[in-house]
Amino acid sequence: MILAVDPVPWARAQMAFTLGVHIIVVPLGVSWAFMILVAEWRANKHGDEDARLLARRWSKVLAVTFAVGAVTGTVLSFEFGLLWPRFMGRFGDAFGIPFAIEGLFFFIEAIFLAIYIYGWDRLSPRAHWWSGVPIVVSGIGGTAAVISANAWMNQPAGFKLNAAGKVVQVDALKVIFNRAFPYEAAHMLVAAYLVGGFLIASVYAVAMLRGRRDRYHRLGFLIPFTIAAIAAPLQMVVGDLVARAVFRDDPAKFAAIELVVKTGTNVPETLGGYLDADGKMHAGITIPGAASLLSGYSTGTKIQGLDAFKANNRPTYAQANTVHLAWDVMIGIGSALALLAVWFGVTWWRKRDLPKSRWFLRAASVAGIASVVALEAGWIVTEVGRQPWIVRGYLRVPQGATTDEGVWVTFLVVVAVYAAVGVTTVLVLRSMARRWRAGEDTSGPYGPRPAGIVK
Amino acid sequence: MSSADVVAVVLFGAITIYAVFGGADFGAGFWDLFAGGAERGRRPRALIEHAIGPVWEANHVWLIFILVILWTAFAQSFASIMLTLFVPLSIAALGIVGRGAAFAFRKVVPDLAEQRIFGAAFALSSVVVPYCFGAVVGAVVSGRVPKGGQAGDSWSSWINGSSIVGGLLAVAVCAYLAAVFLASDAHRLGEEDLVGYFRRRAVGAAVVAGVLALAGYFVLEEDAVHLHRQLTDRALPLVFASAACGVVALTLLLRNQVRPARVFAAGAVATVVCGWGVAQWPYLLPTSLTIEAGAAPSGTLVALIVITAVAVAVIVPSLVLLYVLDQRNALTLTEPAGTGEAQTRMPSTRTGN
Numbered sequence: 033m034i035l036a037v038d039p040v041p042w043a044r045a046q047m048a049f050t051l052g053v054h055i056i057v058v059p060l061g062v063s064w065a066f067m068i069l070v071a072e073w074r075a076n077k078h079g080d081e082d083a084r085l086l087a088r089r090w091s092k093v094l095a096v097t098f099a100v101g102a103v104t105g106t107v108l109s110f111e112f113g114l115l116w117p118r119f120m121g122r123f124g125d126a127f128g129i130p131f132a133i134e135g136l137f138f139f140i141e142a143i144f145l146a147i148y149i150y151g152w153d154r155l156s157p158r159a160h161w162w163s164g165v166p167i168v169v170s171g172i173g174g175t176a177a178v179i180s181a182n183a184w185m186n187q188p189a190g191f192k193l194n195a196a197g198k199v200v201q202v203d204a205l206k207v208i209f210n211r212a213f214p215y216e217a218a219h220m221l222v223a224a225y226l227v228g229g230f231l232i233a234s235v236y237a238v239a240m241l242r243g244r245r246d247r248y249h250r251l252g253f254l255i256p257f258t259i260a261a262i263a264a265p266l267q268m269v270v271g272d273l274v275a276r277a278v279f280r281d282d283p284a285k286f287a288a289i290e291l292v293v294k295t296g297t298n299v300p301e302t303l304g305g306y307l308d309a310d311g312k313m314h315a316g317i318t319i320p321g322a323a324s325l326l327s328g329y330s331t332g333t334k335i336q337g338l339d340a341f342k343a344n345n346r347p348t349y350a351q352a353n354t355v356h357l358a359w360d361v362m363i364g365i366g367s368a369l370a371l372l373a374v375w376f377g378v379t380w381w382r383k384r385d386l387p388k389s390r391w392f393l394r395a396a397s398v399a400g401i402a403s404v405v406a407l408e409a410g411w412i413v414t415e416v417g418r419q420p421w422i423v424r425g426y427l428r429v430p431q432g433a434t435t436d437e438g439v440w441v442t443f444l445v446v447v448a449v450y451a452a453v454g455v456t457t458v459l460v461l462r463s464m465a466r467r468w469r470a471g472e473d474t475s476g477p478y479g480p481r482p483a484g485i486v487k
Numbered sequence: 488m489s490s491a492d493v494v495a496v497v498l499f500g501a502i503t504i505y506a507v508f509g510g511a512d513f514g515a516g517f518w519d520l521f522a523g524g525a526e527r528g529r530r531p532r533a534l535i536e537h538a539i540g541p542v543w544e545a546n547h548v549w550l551i552f553i554l555v556i557l558w559t560a561f562a563q564s565f566a567s568i569m570l571t572l573f574v575p576l577s578i579a580a581l582g583i584v585g586r587g588a589a590f591a592f593r594k595v596v597p598d599l600a601e602q603r604i605f606g607a608a609f610a611l612s613s614v615v616v617p618y619c620f621g622a623v624v625g626a627v628v629s630g631r632v633p634k635g636g637q638a639g640d641s642w643s644s645w646i647n648g649s650s651i652v653g654g655l656l657a658v659a660v661c662a663y664l665a666a667v668f669l670a671s672d673a674h675r676l677g678e679e680d681l682v683g684y685f686r687r688r689a690v691g692a693a694v695v696a697g698v699l700a701l702a703g704y705f706v707l708e709e710d711a712v713h714l715h716r717q718l719t720d721r722a723l724p725l726v727f728a729s730a731a732c733g734v735v736a737l738t739l740l741l742r743n744q745v746r747p748a749r750v751f752a753a754g755a756v757a758t759v760v761c762g763w764g765v766a767q768w769p770y771l772l773p774t775s776l777t778i779e780a781g782a783a784p785s786g787t788l789v790a791l792i793v794i795t796a797v798a799v800a801v802i803v804p805s806l807v808l809l810y811v812l813d814q815r816n817a818l819t820l821t822e823p824a825g826t827g828e829a830q831t832r833m834p835s836t837r838t839g840n
């Protein structure tokens with residue numbers, strides 16, 4: 033080929049990059065349909081035309097982001113083969129099963145999204161509302177299915193290998209309902225509603241800060257923000273359960289998360305900080321005993337450190353630093369978002385109104401981006417924390433990678449194409465918003481076609 | 488029939504459906520590419536847009552289904568195919584990004600220059616992607632993909648007689664299907680001049696596809712011996728059925744009966760894809776690996792069969808609903824553009840979003 037370069041780091045980079053992009057539009061696909069239905073329900077029930085207009089416009093934007101999700105997701109499907117053929121060749125029999133279920137759900141999602149968007153004004157209000165319900169259900173089901181696949185990489189189960197290492201027996205239900213599935217799925221679903229809610233609300237928060245404070249904008253803020261405000265504190269509880277489950281199921285990852293090198297009890301929690309090449313901790317604030325206390329409710333809880341594992345069976349110190357940093361980011365942002373939610377909740381409970389302070393709207397404006405950062409950080413914890421395994425305990429990353437030395441070319445092309453798609457998506461969404469502000473109608477990519485366009 | 492055979496049939500069923508519906512979508516892009524300048528091509532392009540708008544996303548999911556079945560049920564062969572055909576499959580994946588994104592954006596950007604750029608990206612990738620898929624099929628049937636998760640030659644595997652004929656044939660067949668479907672859509676919408684426009688193109692594409700199929704016959708004779716032998720033996724009835732459907736469709740087209748022509752055109756393509764499957768049987772990778780030998784353990788296959796059964800029960804009615812609503816114009820505007828939103832505009836002054 034053009035220039036032969038070790039494919040493994042490039043394959044990793046490409047996988048991480050494309051997944052990191054896909055996951056940005058995913059929360060919208062999962063949770064926005066629900067918000068649209070809330071708005072449309074209000075419209076149908078109370079004749080609230082502001083809500084109807086919101087639902088109508090949201091569904092058009094959802095069509096754009098859904099299309100981006102669909103194409104980036106298709107690339108991911110190809111990449112499993114293109115980048116990780118030896119992983120798929122060996123474990124596809126088990127790992128593939130959840131994706132078949134995902135395919136089923138996305139099929140339903142795609143079909144009903146088309147019906148819903150084309151169905152505005154063509155179906156009765158009731159039928160139209162109901163045509164949106166399968167979108168919500170299949171978004172949840174599809175997410176659970178993909179997460180099941182990811183959870184299986186962390187906690188592989190439901191198969192038997194022969195002496196040659198080939199999968200010879202598969203128990204589909206054990207594959208799907210592997211140990212990590214319930215907590216990863218719950219955490220991701222709450223994240224989808226949290227991120228989707230804050231992201232959409234942030235657009236209206238910015239508009240309100242700029243003085244557009246009519247009922248339409250208020251409603252556009254309140255519906256998603258309320259959902260996010262419920263999800264944010266809930267996510268703290270779920271995240272706490274996840275952390276304890278990881279402590280139980282994947283001690284090497286947990287050691288990286290907490291940046292614990294030496295096994296022991298009364299382990300401190302370190303905020304910030306990093307390990308040097310010899311595994312010595314630098315910087316960072318330590319809270320004595322806190323890590324032990326949080327993982328086992330007692331400072332006497334023993335935590336295995338990185339040194340409890342053979343160096344080639346656990347994340348390197350450099351990877352552990354990445355995991356720990358990502359962890360701090362996720363927790364930091366998660367806590368801040370929960371506080372914001374509490375502020376909103378208390379004010380609403382007492383005054384039936386938004387907090388008056390402009391700082392509230394400012395915080396809400398950045399909450400959207402911040403929640404996306406938390407989402408990405410969480411994934412980095414999961415994925416880098418699994419290193420060096422692609423299937424924990426069974427297959428190392430380089431053993432699963434492609435041997436094609438041209439991966440660096442596809443990586444560069446993919447980054448360029450995604451950058452173009454990303455920039456265009458933002459420009460397109462802005463232009464839609466601008467035209468709406470000017471009082472024009474726009475049709476989305478699935479939007480109804482005006483009659484006589486062919487003329 | 489073993490459970491491996493059942494899953495192989497499911498796989499080929501999905502490939503057939505994708506070839507017909509996805510193929511028509513790609514072909515529409517082909518005609519978009521050759522519709523001429525902005526002014527001259529405006530009406531055919533609008534019709535194309537109109538025709539694929541509601542269904543492209545759903546059609547596209549068949550491809551994902553195919554990939555998933557392949558990597559789950561026939562994991563080692565999937566690995567071999569992906570390793571060997573890295574280049575055309577990477578191009579196809581990127582082409583799909585370009586196509587999907589451009590199609591979605593083209594409609595929402597206001598200005599003509601931008602619309603043209605997206606339109607061009609959409610149309611170009613609509614031609615490149617089916618070519619790559621056809622070339623991949625050519626590589627598989629001609630035995631250029633080794634078994635056992637090994638990589639074959641990364642260039643000659645898809646630059647060879649079978650692959651080139653496969654690629655060109657795929658493009659021609661997509662164009663043919665699309666032209667027939669578009670003529671029928673134009674008829675339904677009462678755009679009689681566009682019926683003629685696409686009818687002429689359908690006939691042209693049919694002739695080209697026929698010539699390519701004939702050329703393929705001779706190429707395969709040398710290059711894909713197993714497939715060739717079985718196409719003229721076990722799969723012969725399907726080949727005849729395809730030819731017959733093709734002739735009927737052509738006759739109907741020439742007589743301007745575009746709606747029934749649609750069914751026969753789809754039949755011609757579906758039977759030829761099935762013919763490929765029947766001829767290739769019992770091989771997954773001719774002639775080094777059989778379906779039986781390449782299949783996953785029975786637990787996986789049974790799970791896939793169950794999922795497929797559920798899919799048929801749930802998805803088929805939903806798809807039918809979508810197609811019926813679409814074809815009945817229930818999903819097409821009857822009032823002038825924009826009234827939908829205008830109706831909901833409230834007296835309260837609104838500055839927009």
Ligand code: HDD
Pocket residue numbers: 186212215216217219220223226227267268270271272274275276278285362363365366367369403404406407408409410411412413414415417
């Ligand atoms: C907006 C998103 C968000 C927020 C606020 C949080 N998380 Fe999270 N976290 C994710 C979004 C996320 C995720 C969706 O990105 C991950 C990646 C994989 C997964 O299942 O969830 C994740 C992974 C993840 C993992 C690794 C799971 C594994 O590898 O199996 C742990 C231990 C936690 N989280 C714990 C927490 C805790 C204790 C939080 C709060 C205090 C928290 N997360 C807030």
Ligand code: HEM
Pocket residue numbers: 044045047048051052055116178179181182408411412415416418419421422429
């Ligand atoms: C269902 C969901 C997912 C699956 C099945 C999945 C699968 C994979 C696979 C197969 C690899 C390559 C092997 C490895 O390096 O371990 C990988 C790596 C990676 N993924 Fe994921 N992934 C998923 C979600 C995500 C998301 C949403 C992100 C978001 C950022 C992400 C970030 C990464 C990163 C950073 C790596 C590189 C890790 C490294 O090599 O150090 N993953 N993933």
Ligand code: HEM
Pocket residue numbers: 054055057058059060061062097098099100101102103104105106107108109112131138139141142171174175178179220544547548551
């Ligand atoms: C973190 C894990 C992931 C979640 C939660 C997730 C969720 C979603 C959602 C909700 C959609 C619908 C499109 C949208 O609304 O934007 C979607 C699309 C898609 N995703 Fe992902 N995804 C994840 C990772 C992956 C991975 C690893 C793959 C690789 C196979 C994948 C493949 C796809 C495909 C093929 C589509 C397109 C489906 C269609 O055409 O409708 N996703 N994903």
